[in-house]
Amino acid sequence: MKAVTVVPGVPESLRLRDVNRPSPGRGQVLLRPVEVGVCGTDKEIIEGKYGKAPEGSQYLILGHEALAEVAELGQGVDNVGVGDLVVPTVRRPLDCDLPVDFCPVGHYLEHGIWGLHGHAAEYSVTDAQYLVRVPKELADVAVLTEPLSVVEKGIDMAFRIGQARFDWKPRNALILGAGPVGLLATMVLRLMGLNTTTVATRPPESLKARLVRDIGGKYVDATIEQVTGEFDIVVEATGSWKVAMDSVRNLAPNGVYVLLGVYPSGGSMQGVGDLMTQLVLNNRVIVGSVNAGLKHFELTLEHMRQARSQFGDWLSKLITKRVTLDNYQEAYSWTHDDIKTVLEIRTS
CATH class of the missing domain: 3.90.180.10 (Medium-chain alcohol dehydrogenases, catalytic domain)
Structure with a gap:
């Protein structure tokens, strides 16, 4: 063979x-x-x-x-x-x-x-x-199950951690990167009813930008240094340690930051003391996800069904x-x- x-x-x-x-x-x-x-x-x-x-x-x-x-x-x-x-x-x-x-x-x-x-x-x-x-009606997009399962696990852990502390009800999410993982994270958070802003360095007329807008998200063509505001959930999906470090400042007090990648070695530790202090003083949490088990694979299929119902053929795009x-x-x-x-x- x-x-x-x-x-x-x-x-x-x-x-x-x-x-x-x-x-x-x-x-x-x-x-x-x-x-x-x-x-x-x-x-x-x-x-x-x-x-x-x-x-x-x-x-x-x-x-x-x-x-x-x-x-x-x-x-x-x-x-x-x-x-x-x-x-x-x-x-x-x-x-x-x-x-x-x-x-x-x-x-x-x-x-x-x-x-x-x-x-x-x-x-x-x-x-x-x-x-x-896999149900046959999802066969055309089921190859996306594994990467989506990693997203599902990260977001699920974010909600569990947030709600373990108090009656946490996040409203706004920032997604960094508009590759497959970033777009899938945008989809999940939109299905959950959050206001989502997805940031990448592709032009507003690009397919990636259109896909964000097609499901009710806000797309921003910018570098992380240009992003303002604070968000209850930040999802890092670029794989850039610099983006990950710089965007912690965009996490709101009591927010949860989700890392969805493996980062290359190296980088500068300048300013890390202030970053850690702000994490502590503002009750911020960082959690990572790079692999998932059966529970989150099954959750993936449920969200695929919902996406098919609400967003039509969006996943196939x-x-x-x-x-x-x-x-x-x-x-x-x-x-x-x-x-x-x-x-x-x-x-x-």
Whole structure:
């Protein structure tokens, strides 16, 4: 079978390989991937900055954002059936009794990222207990489930933390970045009834700006230094440490700041003492989310249904590029105007 692979740690080792078709073990299923989403983590792995191949393999099959069809059941599987459309979660625990999305670094494997092959292949295997069944009416956008689940977890934690302190009722939200994560965060917060302002450095006539306005959000073409006002929730989705640091000042007293990314090393600590003091004096909270479990995957599907009802085909507009497996290299090139690229594994 064909699979999109890299050699972790070796820059630009991306290639389409012929590899052996896997077989499901006990408690596992064989998947026939339909679509795989491409994201910044894939870019870092291709650049040799991150990633780990499974034990005994010289390469890693990419693909952690997937929509797939169940092709075969391993022994003991009874929660899904052959032909079901499913989305697999990403992480699998290693010596960790916590919910898998709260296991510390070093105590989990990740499909297509760390120690487990991903789904950018004609077939893949995964544990049946980590599958979420997808209704057919959401099949055209279900490949967005994994990135949306990370957003759902971050926002859910923000509300839980805020409401644990007092009867917290946020009204205004600031979203930094209008890539797929920023736009999905805008959608969730609009569905929850918050006034949202999404900031990015794309022109007001761009698709990203229009998508924000289409669901009732306010779009601002600006750098973070130009953003004024205070917001009950701030969602950072640029991956820039400077934007993250500078925008803490936009968090209102008693507000919650949500980090939705992994940030590069380096940066200046100048002014961090004042920033920390303001966090303490104003009861501000910072929380991060980069992975989610079954609960938030299921919440994702509910919000997809709501978005379909309230915003029509808005979610499908986030998928701006579709590439077939034979032309896989086109899927792993990025421009500022791309939102979500999808690799189509099965086209029939």
